[in-house]
Amino acid sequence: MRLSKYFLPTIKENPKEAEIVSHRLMLRAGMIRQASAGIYTWLPMGFKVLKKIEEIVRDEQVRAGAIEVLMPTIQSADLWKQSGRYEDYGKEMLRITDRHDREMLYGPTNEELITDTFKNGIQSYRDLPRNLFHIQWKFRDEIRPRFGIMRGREFLMKDAYSFDLTAEEGRKSYNKMFVSYLRTFERLGLKAIPMAADTGPIGGDLSHEFIILADTGESEVYCHRDLVDFDVPDETLDYDSDLTPIIAKWTAPYAATDEQHDPDRFAREVDEKDRLHARGIEVGHIFFFGSKYSKPLNLTVQDSGGNQVAIESGSYGVGVSRLAGAIIEASHDDNGIIWPKSVSPFDVGLMNLKAGDETTDTACADLYQKLQAAGVDVLYDDTDDRAGAKFSKMDLIGLPWQLIAGPRGLAENEVEIKCRATGERETVSPDDAVNKLKNEFC
RNA sequence: CGGGGCAUGGCGCAGUCUGGUAGCGCACCUGGUUUGGGACCAGGGGGUCGCAAGUUCGAAUCUUGCUGCCCCGACCA
Numbered sequence: 001m002r003l004s005k006y007f008l009p010t011i012k013e014n015p016k017e018a019e020i021v022s023h024r025l026m027l028r029a030g031m032i033r034q035a036s037a038g039i040y041t042w043l044p045m046g047f048k049v050l051k052k053i054e055e056i057v058r059d060e061q062v063r064a065g066a067i068e069v070l071m072p073t074i075q076s077a078d079l080w081k082q083s084g085r086y087e088d089y090g091k092e093m094l095r096i097t098d099r100h101d102r103e104m105l106y107g108p109t110n111e112e113l114i115t116d117t118f119k120n121g122i123q124s125y126r127d128l129p130r131n132l133f134h135i136q137w138k139f140r141d142e143i144r145p146r147f148g149i150m151r152g153r154e155f156l157m158k159d160a161y162s163f164d165l166t167a168e169e170g171r172k173s174y175n176k177m178f179v180s181y182l183r184t185f186e187r188l189g190l191k192a193i194p195m196a197a198d199t200g201p202i203g204g205d206l207s208h209e210f211i212i213l214a215d216t217g218e219s220e221v222y223c224h225r226d227l228v229d230f231d232v233p234d235e236t237l238d239y240d241s242d243l244t245p246i247i248a249k250w251t252a253p254y255a256a257t258d259e260q261h262d263p264d265r266f267a268r269e270v271d272e273k274d275r276l277h278a279r280g281i282e283v284g285h286i287f288f289f290g291s292k293y294s295k296p297l298n299l300t301v302q303d304s305g306g307n308q309v310a311i312e313s314g315s316y317g318v319g320v321s322r323l324a325g326a327i328i329e330a331s332h333d334d335n336g337i338i339w340p341k342s343v344s345p346f347d348v349g350l351m352n353l354k355a356g357d358e359t360t361d362t363a364c365a366d367l368y369q370k371l372q373a374a375g376v377d378v379l380y381d382d383t384d385d386r387a388g389a390k391f392s393k394m395d396l397i398g399l400p401w402q403l404i405a406g407p408r409g410l411a412e413n414e415v416e417i418k419c420r421a422t423g424e425r426e427t428v429s430p431d432d433a434v435n436k437l438k439n440e441f442c
Numbered sequence: 443c444g445g446g447g448c449a450u451g452g453c454g455c456a457g458u459c460u461g462g463u464a465g466c467g468c469a470c471c472u473g474g475u476u477u478g479g480g481a482c483c484a485g486g487g488g489g490u491c492g493c494a495a496g497u498u499c500g501a502a503u504c505u506u507g508c509u510g511c512c513c514c515g516a517c518c519a
Binding site: 009011012013014015016017018019034036037091092109138140142143144146150151155157158159209282283284285317318319320321322323351353354385386387388389390391392393395396404406407408409416 | 443448452453454455468469476477478479480481510511512513514515516517518519
């Protein structure tokens with residue numbers, strides 16, 4: 001993409017409404033614009049990041065055996081009345097009346113709808129287990145939206161729902177999602193730590209929050225230092241194998257959020273040198289809640305003995321849009337964003353330091369063409385901005401690699417490659433630059 | 443929902459106390475000089491001062507009502 005033809009409205013100064021780093025940087029880097037409180041438009045670069053995050057989340061869900069569906073954003077109130085949550089949810093639920101005066105709502109979550117959908121699609125215990133997920137926009141009318149995309153009212157969320165015949169089987173489904181989350185967050189370049197969680201309004205007795213560590217996180221967390229560097233299962237993992245050793249390993253060390261924290265236990269179980277007290281952001285939450293929804297909504301099947309039994313369920317959420325902000329919170333410096341390779345909107349930022357100069361224009365066009373041909377996604381700054389402005393902007397938007405070409409270097413057949421994360425620069429020939437970047441991404 | 447604050451050109455702000463018909467920096471356009479970390483000079487375009495009513499000869503400024511947004515708290519992916 002040539003920057004001169006793109007839509008990337010960056011801002012030099014800090015917008016006054018943005019308090020936390022990710023919000024500031026997302027506005028400044030031209031990723032999002034606020035449409036109204038807690039509701040945002042995703043500009044091209046933000047949208048690219050969002051799609052990349054979504055794709056990784058999807059990929060790991062499918063790998064773990066979940067099946068994708070897409071449920072609507074607008075739901076009828078009927079099912080919610082049946083489950084009893086129409087009243088429970090309170091003002092957070094955005095209620096809408098259609099032209100026939102029917103009560104509708106903009107879905108804050110989908111347990112009711114998926115349960116009803118699933119009920120109509122299965123006949124017997126032989127249709128179990130299943131795990132259905134979708135990635136859809138949701139709306140919760142937060143009292144006070146804040147932190148930009150991190151606590152918006154409208155947000156993109158992946159939620160999965162497991163259906164099993166027995167609680168024991170249900171635990172297995174829960175474990176699959178647990179492991180799937182470990183893999184998902186690792187691929188997103190994050191250190192996510194599962195922590196035993198309160199089950200909140202969704203209910204149930206088994207629940208973990210996945211927290212990523214970031215200095216600016218909204219909650220305080222306490223855990224054993226080892227958790228930060230635990231290995232995550234690779235893609236050869238068989239999800240149908242026994243996952244309990246993995247779960248056991250990850251849940252053995254102490255890990256708790258502020259609300260669940262027990263200082264005495266922490267002191268007792270964790271050596272002083274291993275105690276980690278940090279801030280974190282919740283990016284995923286998994287629940288096993290048994291028959292809480294299947295009972296009121298009559299989701300039952302016949303088991304092998306001919307008895308009608310209520311299905312055992314769990315639900316598993318990932319805040320996809322929140323992750324865009326969370327990744328920035330975990331990965332930035334004073335100059336701007338530092339994207340992990342897997343979600344960066346472009347792979348390489350090519351900078352023409354003197355647009356209009358025939359030598360640099362030709363050399364840059366050549367680099368651009370060769371990298372594109374090699375499958376590297378390049379943002380080519382071909383504008384006639386000054387060099388300084390280009391450096392600042394490129395650092396701000398945080399692409400992992402910068403390829404810098406100016407008349408001075410090109411006279412010696414040299415260009416520079418700069419790694420955004422480390423700031424290291426290397427002077428190489430244009431051909432070597434192409435090969436090096438190709439290897440980095442292909 | 444409790445407490446605090448803001449609303450003036452695309453962004454950041456001054457002007458409001460003490461009413462006299464709108465200004466600064468950045469951005470933008472034109473020309474020139476520049477050109478490796480957000481340049482310089484000159485010229486220029488752009489604002490019903492959040493909305494509504496009121497007071498007044500006259501309102502960005504005073505009064506009343508409304509709306510939007512931000513920050514702290516309780517609540518949440």
